[in-house]
Amino acid sequence: MHRLFKARIVQTTVLSGSYRLLTLSSEEYIRHCEAGQFFMLQTGSEFLLKRPFSIFSHRGGLLYFLYCIRGKGTKRLSELREGDFIEVLGPLGKAYPKPAGDFIALAGGSGIASIYCLLEDNKGKGHLFYGAKEKGDIVLADSLEKVSKVLTIATEDGSLGVKGNALEALCSKYQGDPPMPIYACGPKQMLMAVSRWALDKGLPCYISLEEHMACGVGACLSCVVETREGLKGICKDGPIFSAGEIIGA
Amino acid sequence: MNDNALNLSVEIAGLRLKNPVMTASGTFGYGEEYAEFFDLSRLGALVVKGLSLRPKRGNPTPRIAETASGMLNAIGLQNIGVEEFIGKKLPLLRSFDTVIIANFFGDTFEEFIDTAEALDRAEGVHALELNISCPNKQQGWVSFGSDPGLMRELLGAIRAVVKKPLIVKLSPNTADIKQAAVLAQECGADALSLINTLTGMAIDIRRRVPLLANNTGGLSGPAIKPVAVRMVWEASNVVSIPVIGMGGIMNSSDALEFLIAGARAIAVGTANFVNPLSTVQIIEGLERFMSEEGIGDIQDIIGSLRTYNNARSC
Ligand SMILES: Cc1cc2nc3c(=O)[nH]c(=O)nc-3n(C[C@H](O)[C@H](O)[C@H](O)COP(=O)(O)OP(=O)(O)OC[C@H]3O[C@@H](n4cnc5c(N)ncnc54)[C@H](O)[C@@H]3O)c2cc1C
Ligand SMILES: Cc1cc2nc3c(=O)[nH]c(=O)nc-3n(C[C@H](O)[C@H](O)[C@H](O)COP(=O)(O)O)c2cc1C
Ligand code: FES
Numbered sequence: 043m044h045r046l047f048k049a050r051i052v053q054t055t056v057l058s059g060s061y062r063l064l065t066l067s068s069e070e071y072i073r074h075c076e077a078g079q080f081f082m083l084q085t086g087s088e089f090l091l092k093r094p095f096s097i098f099s100h101r102g103g104l105l106y107f108l109y110c111i112r113g114k115g116t117k118r119l120s121e122l123r124e125g126d127f128i129e130v131l132g133p134l135g136k137a138y139p140k141p142a143g144d145f146i147a148l149a150g151g152s153g154i155a156s157i158y159c160l161l162e163d164n165k166g167k168g169h170l171f172y173g174a175k176e177k178g179d180i181v182l183a184d185s186l187e188k189v190s191k192v193l194t195i196a197t198e199d200g201s202l203g204v205k206g207n208a209l210e211a212l213c214s215k216y217q218g219d220p221p222m223p224i225y226a227c228g229p230k231q232m233l234m235a236v237s238r239w240a241l242d243k244g245l246p247c248y249i250s251l252e253e254h255m256a257c258g259v260g261a262c263l264s265c266v267v268e269t270r271e272g273l274k275g276i277c278k279d280g281p282i283f284s285a286g287e288i289i290g291a
Numbered sequence: 292m293n294d295n296a297l298n299l300s301v302e303i304a305g306l307r308l309k310n311p312v313m314t315a316s317g318t319f320g321y322g323e324e325y326a327e328f329f330d331l332s333r334l335g336a337l338v339v340k341g342l343s344l345r346p347k348r349g350n351p352t353p354r355i356a357e358t359a360s361g362m363l364n365a366i367g368l369q370n371i372g373v374e375e376f377i378g379k380k381l382p383l384l385r386s387f388d389t390v391i392i393a394n395f396f397g398d399t400f401e402e403f404i405d406t407a408e409a410l411d412r413a414e415g416v417h418a419l420e421l422n423i424s425c426p427n428k429q430q431g432w433v434s435f436g437s438d439p440g441l442m443r444e445l446l447g448a449i450r451a452v453v454k455k456p457l458i459v460k461l462s463p464n465t466a467d468i469k470q471a472a473v474l475a476q477e478c479g480a481d482a483l484s485l486i487n488t489l490t491g492m493a494i495d496i497r498r499r500v501p502l503l504a505n506n507t508g509g510l511s512g513p514a515i516k517p518v519a520v521r522m523v524w525e526a527s528n529v530v531s532i533p534v535i536g537m538g539g540i541m542n543s544s545d546a547l548e549f550l551i552a553g554a555r556a557i558a559v560g561t562a563n564f565v566n567p568l569s570t571v572q573i574i575e576g577l578e579r580f581m582s583e584e585g586i587g588d589i590q591d592i593i594g595s596l597r598t599y600n601n602a603r604s605c
Contacts, residue, residue, distance in 0.1 A: 091357045254353040257564040261320035264355040
């Protein structure tokens with residue numbers, strides 16, 4: 043069940059140069075939101091369309107979002123203060139299938155948002171590979187350490203953790219077949235590459251896709267992706283898809 | 292004034308709408324997407340996403356881009372096709388006490404006719420809305436709404452097979468909306484709806500590429516409202532059939548502008564994306580306005596514009 047409501051900004055936290063954590067007051071009805079689902083957040087009254095953000099955490103009647111300042115809307119969002127109200131629509135979309143046991147989590151950049159949620163909801167079961175450009179873009183390493191079973195950090199310039207990207211770190215660690223399902227969120231290229239890798243090894247793999255969105259509920263048909271069963275809406279049929287469904291994966 | 296005494300109902304092409312608020316095609320899916328938010332029976336009418344004979348895949352992504360006070364879209368008329376609509380979507384829509392209008396289009400003359408015939412036969416579809424104005428098509432029908440010869444030919448052929456009320460949706464991408472309005476009326480349209488989106492473009496200055504994969508798209512939202520109000524005013528002055536006004540309606544004040552300008556009903560489009568409850572709030576806003584102004588019947592608002600008579604061209 044999703045709804046539109048005005049949420050109060052409880053806290054805004056600067057995590058790094060471009061990463062922010064936003065804490066919103068939740069509503070009674072959101073008893074059940076799950077990792078992988080997202081909300082459409084109003085970023086400023088001058089913008090017509092809301093922006094989609096994955097749930098980072100849902101705890102104690104609060105909703106948390108982790109975002110990276112990318113363009114006009116996220117810039118505006120970062121200027122809002124505690125006590126301000128923003129309109130939000132959600133929770134939207136399909137969640138990650140619940141992992142039965144240990145799982146591999148792969149996150150690139152802001153993709154850590156939905157992956158954190160998955161790790162937190164399944165504490166101590168996730169083998170996390172988290173990559174970013176450089177040390178400054180790796181956020182909340184301490185919290186991630188706590189919620190994951192094993193944490194591997196990768197930076198492209200080698201300023202923190204292993205040098206290279208997170209997928210390379212994953213592949214070099216598991217030369218054989220890791221007997222675990224894979225959950226991934228991040229840049230499209232990374233998602234397509236990990237999908238092919240997992241399909242090749244016959245492992246279940248779930249990826250979180252992004253596309254420009256207007257309605258968030260499946261009405262405008264702006265957020266489609268090519269699947270083996272034809273076009274699907276990322277907002278409604280996704281954003282989580284099984285790697286095997288996606289053409290190009 | 293007692294709210295119960297308010298009369299918001301209007302008649303369009305022989306159909307009684309409980310209020311003048313409709314949804315605009317392509318912005319309300321097939322209805323089901325919004326059924327979770329409110330009781331769709333509250334709508335005056337529900338217009339579904341444009342249908343074609345066979346399913347259509349539409350354009351590559353990105354299909355939308357936000358612009359100042361508006362948005363560009365190039366969905367490319369993706370839809371499930373008439374057959375699946377009738378089989379899978381219409382049953383739910385029939386359960387609501389509202390007027391269901393099927394928007395449709397075709398790539399070829401024959402497809403237009405076949406689609407119209409199929410929808411005319413479909414139980415639960417109360418009226419048809421012909422989209423001759425979609426600016427996203429690349430196959431030549433683009434100029435169709437603005438080519439009087441073609442429009443006359445097509446409209447005549449469709450009129451001959453459609454027994455249900457036929458609404459013709461006009462494009463604003465034309466030099467003279469009055470001409471198009473008169474032509475549609477002459478060809479047997481029972482009502483007009485306007486405006487569709489205005490063709491536009493937006494560019495990523497760093498990458499020097501268009502924001503839409505289709506290069507251009509249709510502009511909608513508050514940015515187009517003044518153009519839409521003007522066109523609705525012009526069209527309703529030259530035809531006797533009802534005009535359904537749309538373009539940038541976000542709230543009841545916007546809706547009232549259109550009604551005063553001469554629209555018998557209004558449709559809400561982009562606003563649904565911003566607030567899924569827009570239509571309901573607009574209905575409530577109209578009721579509030581009427582109570583405040585001591586107006587019992589919405590008819591007293593429709594076309595009540597008093598224009599200045601010293602206006603020349605700008
Ligand atoms: C399901 C989903 C979950 C997401 N979760 C997160 C998250 O947890 N943290 C995070 O930092 N980012 C997330 N994103 C990406 C985020 O939505 C964009 O970074 C954001 O919309 C950019 O807005 P802007 O106004 O700052 O950028 P601008 O480039 O100024 O935006 C212009 C328009 O394009 C859209 N847009 C631009 N980039 C994207 C994109 N990558 N995806 C979707 N729409 C885009 C905007 O929404 C806006 O409508 C998610 C995207 C999706 C689809
Ligand atoms: C995403 C989107 C899809 C649309 N699809 C259709 C369509 O299939 N058929 C049609 O006649 N008009 C379509 N339209 C046009 C709208 O019905 C409406 O005429 C236009 O958007 C102006 O109204 P608005 O400013 O309130 O959105 C679409 C508009 C949008 C924004
Ligand atoms: S955002 Fe409208 S269909 Fe997905």
